[in-house]
Amino acid sequence: MTDGKQRSKSDPMNGNFKQKFLTKKNLALAAGVLVLGYVVVRILLAVLGSGGSAGRGPRGFAVAVEVAPVETGSLRDVGQFAGTLVPKSEITVAPKISGRLNRLLVDIGDTVGRGQLVAVLEDEEYQQQYLQAEADINVARANLEDAKSSLETSRRDLERARTLHQKGIQSDQQLDAVVAQHEAQESRQKVAAAQLANKEAALETARVRLSYTRITVTWERGSDRRYVGERFVDEGALLSPNTPLLSIIELHPLTAVVFVTEKDYFRLKLNQKTAVASSAFPGRTFEGRVVRIAPMLKEASRQARVEIEIQNPEKLLKPGMFINTQIEFARHEKATIVPFSSLVNRDGRRGVFLADFVENKALFTPVTVGFIEGEKAEILDPPLPPGHVVTLGHHLLEDGANILLPQKESPAGKPEGKSPGKKPRSK
Secondary structure, eight states, rough: HHHHHHHHHHHHHHHHHHHHHHHHHHHHHHHHHHHHHHHHHHHHHHHHGGGGGGTTTTTTSOOOOOEOOOEEEEEEEEEEEEEEEEEEEEEEEEHHHHHEEEOOHHHHOOOEEEEEEEEOOOOOHHHHHHHHHHHHHHHHHHHHHHHHHHHHHHHHHHHHHHHHHHHHHHHEEEHHHHHHHHHEEEEEEEEHHHHHHHHHHHHHHHHHHHHEEEEEOOOOOSSEEEEEEEOOOOOOOOOOOOOOEEEEOOOOEEEEEEEEHHHHHHOOOOTTTEEOOOTTTTTTTEEEEEEESSSSSSSSTTTTEEEEOOOTTTOOSOTOOOEEEEEEEEEEEEEEEEGGGGGGTTEEEEEEEEEETTTTTEEEEEEEEEEEEEEEEEEEEOOOOOEEEEEEGGGGOOOOEEOOOOGGSOOOOOOTTOOTTOOOOOO
């Protein structure tokens, strides 16, 4: 018996039988899984429907949704633009002559007024030029006085010579000599007068050049007080003409520069009001108005430059800050308004689902959309009746689908979370 049992364990026929049995068992299990999967798929297709209705809330089942009321109010057509603040006026202070910077009387952030002295150059050389011009003009004046005196003497000699000539005492030749001498004195007097005018001009030039060593800043229009925005040099620097020393900027008002595309360009008008916001001041806006519109769009960017003047009496906004601005193009009063989230597309048509609280159904209504401002959208056509529109869950809806509302959005008397047409089970 022992030998027989050992043979049965090592019998190859016995191993082949087990292998075949396991293979048949696996095939049967796989076939069962396939059948079960097929049945599940058929059940799901039967429950959800087929074709275009799949996933869109079949009429036999309620879809949980959220709704919002249809409102009437004011809606604006607003353009959103980003830009940068720049000073309305910026002056670069620079010397007109060369020289060493002796003193710089203002620095970054200091206020300056019209005609204020802001820097002084070394002026010894220009002082000497002025003194030399004064000496030259004194010499020219003395020469002119001498020429006038000589001219007066020659005039008297000429009168005497003419009297003697008339009496026959002097000859024609002698009279001609006196006339020539008088004309020479007249020419000398004119030359002396011209030299004096030349020296006076040289003195004025020296005076002006000397004044250039005292650098002042002035402007014609705008506020009386401005600010030093930048300093470009330090005291002791050797300057050449037109070397920038300081920049003087105006902080009230400021200018916001934005660039608009051709889509919005033709809707812009001068003096349109704007609301300007900066991330530095959350929740606060600054008033502005459109003051300049470029008459052309740049070919490279297809954009036009637009300047907005912003009142900044508190000096909170600074040049160089990044800003966002809203420009109101138009406004509609008594507009029909729905949440932007309620708009959906069905079969190539844009519309909303109106919530019927009586039948607990969602009715798809194609609409024409007007202005969109933030999360609000204007409905131009058709006129929507007072009621509610679906704002969440409409991606599962089709026209006439049943809907299920949360308790807080259900009409009075309908319990939360219960489908229409179903009675609660009795315990």
